[in-house]
Amino acid sequence: MEIILISIFVTGYLLITMEHSIKIDKLIPALVMMGILWAVIALNHLPVFDINLEELRLEPTHIDEILLHHLGKTAEILIFLLGAMTIVEIIDFFSGFSGIKKLIKSRSKVTLLWIFGFLSFFLSAIIDNLTATIVLITILQKLVTNRQLKLWYAGLIIIAANAGGAWSPIGDITTTMLWISDKVSTVNLIKYLVLPSLVCMLVPFTISSKFKIFKGEFVIPDNLVDSELNPYANKMLFIGLGSILFVPVFKTVTHLPPYVGMMLALAFVATVAEFYSNKKFSISKIDSDEETNHSPIHASLTKIELPSILFFLGILMAVGALESVGILFDFAGYINEVIPNSDIVIILLGHLSALIDNVPLVAASIGMFPNPIDDPLWHGIAYSAGTGGSMLIIGSAAGVVAMGMQKIDFFWYIKNIMILAMVGFWAGYGTFMLLRDFVF
Numbered sequence: 121m122e123i124i125l126i127s128i129f130v131t132g133y134l135l136i137t138m139e140h141s142i143k144i145d146k147l148i149p150a151l152v153m154m155g156i157l158w159a160v161i162a163l164n165h166l167p168v169f170d171i172n173l174e175e176l177r178l179e180p181t182h183i184d185e186i187l188l189h190h191l192g193k194t195a196e197i198l199i200f201l202l203g204a205m206t207i208v209e210i211i212d213f214f215s216g217f218s219g220i221k222k223l224i225k226s227r228s229k230v231t232l233l234w235i236f237g238f239l240s241f242f243l244s245a246i247i248d249n250l251t252a253t254i255v256l257i258t259i260l261q262k263l264v265t266n267r268q269l270k271l272w273y274a275g276l277i278i279i280a281a282n283a284g285g286a287w288s289p290i291g292d293i294t295t296t297m298l299w300i301s302d303k304v305s306t307v308n309l310i311k312y313l314v315l316p317s318l319v320c321m322l323v324p325f326t327i328s329s330k331f332k333i334f335k336g337e338f339v340i341p342d343n344l345v346d347s348e349l350n351p352y353a354n355k356m357l358f359i360g361l362g363s364i365l366f367v368p369v370f371k372t373v374t375h376l377p378p379y380v381g382m383m384l385a386l387a388f389v390a391t392v393a394e395f396y397s398n399k400k401f402s403i404s405k406i407d408s409d410e411e412t413n414h415s416p417i418h419a420s421l422t423k424i425e426l427p428s429i430l431f432f433l434g435i436l437m438a439v440g441a442l443e444s445v446g447i448l449f450d451f452a453g454y455i456n457e458v459i460p461n462s463d464i465v466i467i468l469l470g471h472l473s474a475l476i477d478n479v480p481l482v483a484a485s486i487g488m489f490p491n492p493i494d495d496p497l498w499h500g501i502a503y504s505a506g507t508g509g510s511m512l513i514i515g516s517a518a519g520v521v522a523m524g525m526q527k528i529d530f531f532w533y534i535k536n537i538m539i540l541a542m543v544g545f546w547a548g549y550g551t552f553m554l555l556r557d558f559v560f
Contacts (some may be wrong), residue, residue, distance in 0.1 A: 122447055127464060128156050136435075147427045150434030156440035158187065161426050169445040177428040178446050184188060190440030196300050197293075197436065198309045198429055203382035207360050208251050209420035210393050215350040215359035224263065227337040230329050236260070236273055236357060237325045240280035244518075247392070249285030249292050249506075253277060253518040257525045272333050274526040275537035276325060279510045279544060281518045283321040286506030287313035289368055289378075293432070293517070294482040300378055300485070301486050303498040306368040315555060320548030325539035352396045356389075363389050388418050405413050425440050436483050443487030451488060457519045463553065466500040470497065470545060471509030474515035478505040496556050503552055510541035 132153030138148040151272040161168065161183065168186045211217065224235055238258060244252035256277050264270045285291030289299035289306050298304045328334065350356075363385035368380030393416040401411035442448050459465055473481055482505050491497045509516030513523050522528060 121160070121166060122445070123162060125157060125442065125445065125447065128153060128160070129438060135318050136258040145427060147431040149440065150431050150432075154434040154438040154441070157438050161441060161445060162353075166445055169446050169449075170444075172205065178449055183444075185443045186440075190437055192445070193301065194433060194436040194440070195386060196377050197297055200296065200300060200379040200382050201293070201429065201432070202424065203386040204248065204364060206386055206417075206420050206423050207364055207389050208247050209362040209423045210389055210416050212354050212423075214356040214396070214414040215353045216222060216360060216527060218239070218327070218350075218353055224259070229269070229334040229336060229338055232263070232332055232338075233273065233276065233325065236277055237280045237321060240277050241284035241321050244281040244284035245288035245291040246364060248290060249281040250521060252284070253281045253522055254525070256281070257522055261526070266338070269333060269338070271528055271532065272328070272536070274480075274522050274528060275513075275533060276328055278513070278516065278519045278522050279322045279324050279537070279541050281535065282507050282510045282516050283317045283548070285518075286320075286503050287317040290364060292506045294478050295502045296378075297436075297479070297482055297486065298498055298502050302461070303491075303495075304488060304502060305494055308494045309499065311503060312552065312555065312560065313503050314554035316503055316548040317507065319551045320503075320544040322544075323547040324544040326544070327540060356393065356396070359392055368444050371426060393417065408468050417539060432479065435479055439483040439487060442484070444506065448484055448487040449490075455488070462497050462500070463549075466497070466504045469501060470504030470549070471511065473505045473508040474511035478509055478516070481505055498542070499556075502550075503549065504545075507541075507545050507548060511538050511545065513537075552556065 132149045133372070135142065135144065135149035136146040138375070146265065157189060160166075168183050170179055170181045170186060170189065170514050226232060226233065226235070240252055242257055243255065243323075246252075247255075257274055259268055260273050264273060283293070286295060287310055289295055289304070289309055294305070295309065299306070299309065336457075366385055367378055367381040371378050439448070468526065469481055482501060486502050489497060509519065513519040513528060513530060519533075523530075523533075
C-alpha cells in the first residue's frame with residue numbers, strides 16, 4: 121500500500137512540475153493528490169501515526185485526530201499568508217510602492233544594478249520575495265527601455281530577491297513554513313543566514329558588474345515621476361511594512377502562533393486605510409454599492425492569489441498524508457543511513473528546488489527530520505530551498521512571475537543567469553558552513 125501512496129504523490133508531483141506543458145493549473149493536481157491520498161488511507165483503514173519529537177518515534181493515533189492536526193498546521197500558514205498578502209495589496213491600493221522610484225537618481229547602469237540588488241535583498245525580507253520581485257520589475261519596466269538590458273536586470277533581481285527571502289521568517293514561503301512549524305526562530309534564522317544570503321547575492325552581482333552590458337549610462341524616461349501620487353502613499357508604505365515587521369516581535373513576546381500577530385497587524389493597517397479613504401465598509405458585506413467597490417479592504421481582498429492559497433493547501437495536506445502513515449519518517453532514516461552527511465542532503469535539496477517546487481520539498485523535510493528547533497539542519501534547508509530555486513527561472517515564485525512580466529525566455533535564463541545563480545548558491549552555502557562550524 122505504501123507503493124500506491126508514493127505513486128499517487130509522485131504522479132501528482134510530476135503534473136505540478138509540468139503545469140506549463142499540460143496547461144493545467146498546479147492547484148488542480150495538488151488538490152486531487154490530497155483528496156486521493158487521504159481517501160486511500162481512510163478506505164483501507166491504514167494505521168496513522170503522530171511523531172513524538174521528544175523520543176523521536178511514531179505514536180499511533182486516529183485518522184480524525186491526525187487529519188485535524190495537519191489541517192490546523194496548514195491553516196496557520198494559509199491564514200498568515202492571507203494576512204500578509206492583504207497588507208501588501210492595501211499598500212499598493214494607495215500606490216505606496218511608487219515612492220521607491222524616487223530613490224533611483226543615478227544614470228549609471230552598474231549603479232542601478234546595485235540599487236536593484238540591495239532593494240531586492242532587503243525588500244524581499246520584509247514583504248516576501250514574490251511581492252518584492254513584482255514591485256521591482258514594475259519599476260524596471262518604467263526605468264529601462266532597452267530590452268536586453270531589462271532581461272539582465274530582471275534575472276539578477278530574481279537572485280537577489282530569493283537570497284533576501286531566505287534569511288527572514290516572512291521573506292519566503294519556505295522559511296515561513298519552517299518558522300511557523302517551530303523549526304527556526306527569528307533571531308537565530310537571521311543570525312545564521314543573513315551573511316550567507318548576502319554573499320549569495322553579492323557574488324553574482326560583483327561578477328555581473330564587470331559585464332559589457334552594464335557599462336555606460338542610460339537615459340531616464342521623462343514619464344518616470346507619477347504626476348498624481350497618492351497623498352497617503354508614503355505613510356501607508358511605512359505603516360504596512362512596519363506592521364509586517366511587528367509580527368515576529370509579537371510572536372517572540374507572546375509565544376502565540378504568527379498568524380495571530382499577522383491578523384492583528386492586518387486589522388491595524390485596515391483601520392488606517394479605511395480612515396484615509398474615508399469609506400465605511402464591513403468585510404462581511406459585499407454588494408454593488410459604489411462606495412463599497414472603492415474600499416481599500418474590499419479592493420485588496422479581491423486581488424489575493426487564491427489559486428496559490430489552494431495550491432499550498434493541497435500540497436501541504438498531501439505531504440501530511442505521507443507523514444501520517446510513517447513514510448517520510450522511514451525515508452528520513454534511510455537517507456541518514458545512505459548519506460550520513462547532512463550537508464550533501466541539503467545541497468541536493470537546493471538543486472532539486474530549481475527543478476521542482478520548493479514548497480513540497482520543505483514540507484516533506486519538516487515531516488522527515490525530527491531535529492529540534494534551530495538545529496543547523498533547518499537553517500541549511502531554509503537557505504538551500506530559498507536560494508537554490510534561482511538556478512532555473514521556473515525554480516521559484518519570483519522567477520515565474522518575472523518570466524511572465526518581462527517575457528524572459530527559459531533558455532536565455534539558462535545561458536546567462538544559471539551559472540551566476542549557481543556560483544552564488546555555492547558561495548553562500550560555503551559561508552554558512554564556515555559560520556556554523558567555526559563561529560557560532
